[in-house]
Amino acid sequence: MMSEPITPEEVTHVAYLARLRLTEDELSRFTEQLGAVLTHAADVEALELDDVEPMSHPLPVENTMREDAPQPMLKPSDFLNEAPAVEDGRFLVPKILGEQP
Amino acid sequence: MTSAIPDHYQSASSIAANVASGEISAAETLEQYLNQIEDNEKDVHAFNLVTIDEARALANEIDKLVSKGGNPGPLAGVPVAIKDNLCTRGIPTTASSKILQQWKPPYDATVVRKLKEAGATIIGKTNLDEFAMGSSTENSAFGPTRNPHDFSCVPGGSSGGSAAAVAAGFAPIAIGSDTGGSIRQPASLCGVVGVKPTYGGVSRYGLLAFASSLDQVGPFANSVKDAAIVHEVIGGFDPLDSTSIKEAPSPFTDLLGQGINNLKVGVIKELMGGIDGISDEVIARANEAVTALSNAGAQVEEVSLPAALYCLSAYYLIAPAEASSNLSRYDGVRYGLRVDGNNLNEMNINTRTEGFGDEVKRRIMLGTYALSAGYYDAYYGKALKVRRLLAENFADLYKDYDVLLSPTSPCTAFKIGEKVSDPMTMYVNDVCTIPSNLVGHPAISVPFGIGSDGMPIGIQILAPPMNESVMYQVAETLEQAGT
Numbered sequence: 339m340m341s342e343p344i345t346p347e348e349v350t351h352v353a354y355l356a357r358l359r360l361t362e363d364e365l366s367r368f369t370e371q372l373g374a375v376l377t378h379a380a381d382v383e384a385l386e387l388d389d390v391e392p393m394s395h396p397l398p399v400e401n402t403m404r405e406d407a408p409q410p411m412l413k414p415s416d417f418l419n420e421a422p423a424v425e426d427g428r429f430l431v432p433k434i435l436g437e438q439p
Numbered sequence: 440m441t442s443a444i445p446d447h448y449q450s451a452s453s454i455a456a457n458v459a460s461g462e463i464s465a466a467e468t469l470e471q472y473l474n475q476i477e478d479n480e481k482d483v484h485a486f487n488l489v490t491i492d493e494a495r496a497l498a499n500e501i502d503k504l505v506s507k508g509g510n511p512g513p514l515a516g517v518p519v520a521i522k523d524n525l526c527t528r529g530i531p532t533t534a535s536s537k538i539l540q541q542w543k544p545p546y547d548a549t550v551v552r553k554l555k556e557a558g559a560t561i562i563g564k565t566n567l568d569e570f571a572m573g574s575s576t577e578n579s580a581f582g583p584t585r586n587p588h589d590f591s592c593v594p595g596g597s598s599g600g601s602a603a604a605v606a607a608g609f610a611p612i613a614i615g616s617d618t619g620g621s622i623r624q625p626a627s628l629c630g631v632v633g634v635k636p637t638y639g640g641v642s643r644y645g646l647l648a649f650a651s652s653l654d655q656v657g658p659f660a661n662s663v664k665d666a667a668i669v670h671e672v673i674g675g676f677d678p679l680d681s682t683s684i685k686e687a688p689s690p691f692t693d694l695l696g697q698g699i700n701n702l703k704v705g706v707i708k709e710l711m712g713g714i715d716g717i718s719d720e721v722i723a724r725a726n727e728a729v730t731a732l733s734n735a736g737a738q739v740e741e742v743s744l745p746a747a748l749y750c751l752s753a754y755y756l757i758a759p760a761e762a763s764s765n766l767s768r769y770d771g772v773r774y775g776l777r778v779d780g781n782n783l784n785e786m787n788i789n790t791r792t793e794g795f796g797d798e799v800k801r802r803i804m805l806g807t808y809a810l811s812a813g814y815y816d817a818y819y820g821k822a823l824k825v826r827r828l829l830a831e832n833f834a835d836l837y838k839d840y841d842v843l844l845s846p847t848s849p850c851t852a853f854k855i856g857e858k859v860s861d862p863m864t865m866y867v868n869d870v871c872t873i874p875s876n877l878v879g880h881p882a883i884s885v886p887f888g889i890g891s892d893g894m895p896i897g898i899q900i901l902a903p904p905m906n907e908s909v910m911y912q913v914a915e916t917l918e919q920a921g922t
Contacts, residue, residue: 392823396879
């Protein structure tokens with residue numbers, strides 16, 4: 339097994355992928371704690387399971403479709419009333435590229 | 440005062456019978472429970488919100504229906520506490536997280552709707568580990584819940600508020616969710632009955648998703664019979680849940696009172712000392728449960744579930760992987776908290792960084808890592824294969840045995856603060872309960888005596904999918920032997 343199951347650089351990268359920012363303290367604490375979980379998971383990693391089919395779900399369900407018929411639905415306002423920012427009946431977000439004007 | 444256990448518990452079935460016959464009103468019943476909450480909730484902190492006005496309105500409706508000679512339903516006037524990760528229309532639903540910021544859902548979870556239709560009085564929203572991630576209810580943004588048997592101890596988790604509410608007599612019934620043991624473990628630590636139904640047996644519509652292939656909603660009660668009655672109310676096909684099972688199971692109360700003569704019970708040796716970390720005292724108590732079932736006429740034998748050795752590792756890869764995907768929706772756009780930034784990406788980062796607590800961040804990062812290129816096959820892929828092995832192990836055992844038995848929790852309730860700083864130590868609390876989630880099978884925790892610390896011990900009965908009636912049958916026998 340590797341000496342370090344996960345490095346601070348990897349934790350920083352994973353945090354960014356998950357849209358989280360870590361302080362220096364958090365980075366060292368989370369690196370150690372995630373390392374402990376991954377060290378424990380080494381037992382699974384070490385298993386020889388080439389012939390075993392993965393099982394992603396307890397039920398063998400296929401796509402579930404309802405009949406394509408009109409049904410009562412919630413109004414857009416039911417959702418928009420609870421949103422942090424709304425304009426013209428839509429969710430409002432900050433500028434997507436670059437800085438705000 | 441250091442504890443808050445009432446002298447006796449009233450059963451949900453007797454409340455419903457008395458309310459339906461007009462012997463006592465739903466309104467009077469509700470006030471009894473509100474008084475109990477008034478007296479002890481400041482010490483226990485089972486609730487994020489007690490919905491007094493809404494509960495009184497529901498109770499009055501039931502009383503009106505009864506006075507007109509209508510059928511008020513199988514849970515007439517029964518106060519029910521709801522875990523705060525189940526949507527309640529117009530009533531804040533927080534998942535005990537800052538990121539939802541008192542969000543008010545525009546709809547009721549199917550479970551909540553069914554409870555109301557059955558005449559239940561929804562009494563409030565119970566505390567939990569943030570987004571149901573934890574085994575102690577210490578990971579709540581609103582502070583921990585305390586065990587009603589001893590305020591210095593945790594109630595277990597993540598449905599610790601629901602378990603504590605039933606143990607403290609704040610409600611005869613509570614609803615929780617169980618992804619890796621989050622109903623059964625707190626039931627065990629608080630000395631009440633807790634059930635994880637068959638995956639797909641109870642609708643997940645309106646449950647804030649943690650790990651969608653593992654999450655299941657179920658009841659807490661003071662008796663096996665009450666749990667079975669509530670399970671019948673909340674279970675059944677729901678077109679709004681794409682993993683809901685269409686076939687109707689046999690009624691869960693059918694085999695109650697039948698005894699267990701000649702039933703075959705397998706005792707899972709890996710969870711009776713085969714895996715480290717399960718206390719000797721708990722194992723000794725589980726062995727007494729084995730003797731009790733044997734004395735009641737069951738054939739009891741030791742069995743092996745070899746894949747159980749790898750379940751904890753597999754679970755702590757699969758559940759975080761699914762969580763990292765499910766919790767990506769909390770981005771500051773559609774609901775809850777928004778912390779502004781110079782652009783969309785910064786706003787997303789600021790919102791999630793401020794809104795999520797440490798345990799949720801750990802699991803999101805762990806899941807993101809387990810799913811990332813280069814590690815997917817080694818971690819997530821392998822974990823899914825362990826899941827298959829486990830399902831095959833169970834299928835083999837259920838050819839010969841009606842139910843399986845193990846302890847519910849490896850230990851009795853621990854002290855608040857004792858384990859919260861060491862995630863891996865905390866995760867071991869789920870070692871006996873995780874297998875049922877990985878394969879989607881039902882399991883129940885039944886109180887069975889106390890440990891040397893005076894705290895409750897629970898025994899777990901596991902059953903094949905959609906076979907809850909036999910699970911309840913055996914659990915009832917155990918309940919009678921344990922009291």
